[in-house]
Amino acid sequence: MQHRAPARPSLPASSGARSGRDRLPSLTGLRFWAALAVVAYHLSRQLGPLPVISDLAWYGRSGVTFFFVLSGFVLAWTYDGARVPAKAFLWRRFARIWPLLALTTAASVAVWAALGRAVPAKAVAASLLLVHAWVPDPVVLKGGNPAAWSLSDEAWFYLLFPALMALPLLRTSRARRRTAVLAAAGAVLVWLSGALLTDPAVRGWALDYFPLTRTLHFLLGVATGLAVRHGWRPRLGVGPAVALVACWHLLLIPWHHAVPDGLWYGPYAASQLLAAPLFALLVSAAAHADLTGRRTGLAGRLSLRLGHWSFAWYLIHEIVIRLCLAHYGEPAGLPATAALWTLALTVSLALAALAYHCAEHPLERRLRTLGPRPPTRRPRPSTRRPDEVDASALPGRPGGATLPGKS
Template sequence: MSAPDTAQAPDRTAGGKAHFEILDGLRGTAALLVVAFHIQGITVLFDASRLLLPHAYLAVDFFFALSGFVVGYAYDDRWGTMTTRQFLVRRLIRLHPLVVLGAILGLISYLGDPFAGDRQPASVILVAFAFIMALLALPSAPLANRLGDSHPLNAPAWTLLQEYIGNLAYALVLRRLGTRALAGAAIVAAVISAITALSLGSYDTGWGLSNFWGAPVRLAYPFLIGLLIFRLHHRLPHFRIGFIPLSIVLALVFIVPVLPSSGTVKWNGVYQATCVLLLFPAIIIAGRHSAGGPLTRRLCQAAGRISYPLYITHYPFVYLYMNWVAGRGETTAITVVIACSLYFFTILFAVAAYRWWDIPLRSALQRMARGRF
């Protein structure tokens, strides 16, 4: 194969299927935006009036929709030769090495934080229990100075638990549903999702022990609609917008200020429900049918590869930054410098985690799985 041919060769999954590179790139865009939201949000104590990206936590709902689409694409046609056990093992191999890394980082961050002072007086038993549960992506009892997170050593891990629930539901039930039944389930999930957003005024739920009920609510509709989009994608309209315009759309969605209520109408909930129920599926449809040149493809591949490592490893470093900020009081120019430096550090760390942790562990686990299954 000549060099030009190599440059144009499509990126492939382990199963030999071509990646949807624009969707990979958009996953990276969403991850970069949510990390910026967390760092800047910690700086201003998540004061809605001071947030630069007040809706960026909706990246989680976008991730769930992408996951439903990708799981359907990767596995819908493999069930004749693949068992449920094999599917679940493959998904664990794909996702869990970085869950473990996030748990280790979270433990180090909690025990070795030089800025925490006396704000984290947790017992050894409680921290050990939290670490064991973190290794399994399960919620644990609250820890001091962790804002009520259901996964107190690595807050974003709550979404990985939901990811596993979605994958289990797919393997046991959803893959067997016809298109009409799947559409019906998506409609029911959409109604529940809309009621949640309109009642609360946002989708800011599911991340803590006090609002853990919101996690499966946030999972259900996006995952189902993503899977349904895959099943119907050849019959849906073709929108060719491209990676950069779609990334700008995501950024603009997240930048819109928090909207006020008017009487009994919580306009912020209306706005977020519109994004989750309508706009995000439209972005996936557009990304599914979009393409780019060699430079765009390489950019999307790189962004897609680090998106998950970035998302699941950045928060232990944000905890350190949180305590550093708490010890300083007012935001200063040095705070901005540290925040920006942290942002770029988390990206570099994600690249390292992908190359020297995720790839080697997944390769070793895949070899072991081939030997056993």
């Protein structure tokens, strides 16, 4: 089923040479900063804190929330109106995430074994089948590659996405606005529901990992991506949106000193559940800047390269931290902590670059050629007015495609 969208702004001519995944280049650049927040979070809590940096990154795990919002935004913006069968869409997503998941899970299990810790087969199987976040068992949830839990949530989002795009609740601007508001409000209610869960372990799983809980963030991203795709423009620019995100993390510092993380109203769960609207504003502002040809400081060659490596970096960095701790032990004093941070950052990022160029990207391309593809359609005579924009020429659009799940 298709619906006519209003004319949308075309990209600046300079963007035409970009590859499909970089047609909104500022979003690629933002991926690196979100991954860096997660990496700094783990470095702070496992290798020891650094002044100022660790204060800001103490709840950097909210970078995962950013990725969930970004995933919904990019998929909705890319596939809106696209005629891509569900099986082809799902195969593309499998090719995107599973090869590197399998590679890093094998590396993680090997490192655990070298350190004398066996990983149960059920944990490895759950990770490779992308179902581990559904199980409230820490051994299963984190037994393979601990960082990979979010891919279980992503796999659920991918299964849900074709159905979401076919629902009426996202087809009008009013419906999209209502959906975004309800998704943001739902996340607040989920956070407040923590008061009803007295077991800290169950509460942590239900609020932080459970795919149904995190679906609200993905849905917010989908609604926002469709809104931008159909002409909505955020009132905030990239700079003010970044400032709002920074202010949120600054607010968490006194909150952290006032309320322990173990309490349901502490900043730990709030940092992840309540930041999604700010991330949606940031992603929308960055996408709009790209569409209108404005510079954001996020779309340079180095930013794109780091953005490409961010997925591998996210999956590899915790393995490197584990090895550093095993070899050097916990650092004593600021110089030793800074040195170990530098070593872990450098090695993990170098390995991420290697993994991207030698495994992630080539395997994704290879798997895509082996799987189902969208049907090729002959171009129909154009009925557009001269002032209308060709939607298939916009960034991220597979030419000649319509809605996922429709053939």
